[in-house]
Amino acid sequence: MRRFASPRSNLASRCLLTLALLVLAPAAAEARKARPEQALVKAIHHSLPAATATVFADAGPEPLLDDIFAAIEQDRLDQALQHVELLIKAYPNFRLAYLIKGDLLLARARPLTTFGQGGAAAEDKVADLREEAIVRLKGYRGKPPVDYVPRYLLQMLPEQEYAVVVDTRKSRLYLYRNDQGTPRFVADYYISQGKLGADKAREGDRRTPIGVYHVTANLPRQKLGDFYGSGAFPLNYPNQWDKWQGRNGHGIWLHGTPSDTFSRPPRASDGCVVLTNQDLDKLAKNIQIGLTPVIISNSIEWLSLDDWQNERQALRNVMEQWRQDWESRDIERYARHYSKKFRAGEQNHAAWIEQKRRVNAGKSWIKVGADHISMFRNPGREDYVVVTFDQDYRSNNLNDQMRKRQYWIKEDGQWKILAEGAA
Template sequence: MTGVARMWRYRAGCCRLPHMPLATRQDPAMYRLWLFVVLIFVGVLPAAANERVPAYVIRVPAAIKTVFVAETLAAKFHQFDNESGSPIEYRGSTYMSIGKSGDGKRRNGDRRTPLGIYFVTEQLDTSRLHEKYGITAFVLDYPNVLDRRRQYTGDGIWVHGVDRRGGKRPPRDTDGCIALPNESLAMLEDRFAANRTPVIVTRRLEWVDRDTLDTIGRELETAVAEWAESQRQGDLHTFLSLYHDDFRHWGMNTQEWLAFQAETLNSRRLIEVTVSDLLLLADPVEAGTYLSRFTLRTVEDGRTTELTRRLYWRRAAGG
């Protein structure tokens, strides 16, 4: 009980979320919003893994049907499907080939495959491209926000097929893309959706108990809900307290961004702020860093706006 009281001391008197039993509450202040982006727009698992869940997939909304996890050290491309009303389920794995220099891409031309959370942006017609791209290709959004923050360079990272005449490629044989056998890619093709399907690239696929992810998921859901509610209420103190000291956006540092947001909140009269289609993923590179991606609907002065937003969260020190 002492730990719970200490955890909620800073939040006392300012949380407007629906009442929950004290034992189930998690402090949204344990997370600080780090980065912020507005977007317009088959195999057999080990027995132990069958009873556990991938460590990176915390919450998946019904709108997202599949999450892919590329495991570079095992040269496997895993498929996890999200069927309505059930936890995400392992469907199988296929062989993959990655960059000639391995993983951990940092600069243009290093022939490495990036590690992180990426989303498919579009499907390419490869009929007029080099034969090495195979039957089709899906573009990933490398470099993402975290990559750019780390000053990683390069682009053109795809999930694509292989030369129809060449057969299977070695585990390290691309310029940084992920290459799948054509027959496997053909089976997976309808599971890729532009601006929706995540592809998580990690060295090893880690497994955890579902209870562990459920706890993290509740904490993050509460933090996202408070972020949204503080805007509707015009609660500047709560809203600004969620931003991390390392926050950057639009070239502004933390203080510049907070001043901008303070002016924005004071000038708006929001009638409704709702969050839907919430996706929660754990970053495979930096432990304790999480991505939330959702649709934010706002209503003000008779005008309704819907945007897809990404919030990157990091657990606060001591939280």
């Protein structure tokens, strides 16, 4: 291999160092803010003890990308090029790797003034690849501590073995395992989102929806065109809350990439969440159709396990009080749990309360069971929690069992039920 020669290499090195700092500075700044003690520490993946091994991803191109830019920062350009060759060997269709290689080779001949100068890609394509480099390294260097969890996974059902949480701002998907009710980090993956970002509102707006969803089907490669890669998992967008808000559209999937493409830019889809085929294949092993929750956020809110437990218990306490107040047959106590905006079909809040008052007049006793509870907090602008449970209602003149869903919102600092019905 031809080595970078002096003195020309000094100029090239300084230009590439500038490039590395341009790419890494935002990631380093964010890492300093989130975790000061690890802001500038390079991860040594194979020597991490088991207890902290999940802090840094040990799969995908990020470790090699991190090594490449670290080598450039330290003026070790031959080593950087060697690592690029390894990256291309591992991921032959990784366009970002070829762009970096072009820059490193061009730096042998003349100074570089901008990222992507060594390739033949159009300016907008170079901008896409630069953004991909930034978000990949941000995601790799700025992970949350292992004892923090996404705020939204308040309570999973025992049979929900995994949950997926997407951070569109970071172009990152996080997989969590249900460890007897506590979410435990498993893996994270780079993703592409809608061309125009997140907060989908209408058909064709090229945005990715924000909200609480679940996987509805598994579409294998054989049933799809090459564009969707190794498969697809449709989501239940629009969900009930989306419909109440007037949002529409369809066909929001988790899916892979075409066979000639390793990954797509951070903003490249028509609203779907897109992974590399390798990552989708890994994720697919942990997806349960009809069960796996998929929470898509603009930016994940992280809670310590203690704060997460306190928030979950507070809502469970409110639910338990609702159950007891229903059993009391005191309509005023029961009604205080419902928002003034609550509607039951065509009935407004006041009409519904009057109906409940008449029904309760014929009751000598009521018993209500609420079991098999799941609770997921919405990550969007609307602060609500969707609660689903098995309701066992018994009274002196009626017995009824159903799977029920409630939407709890905050009003004046208090949790209230905005809507409820059969799940």
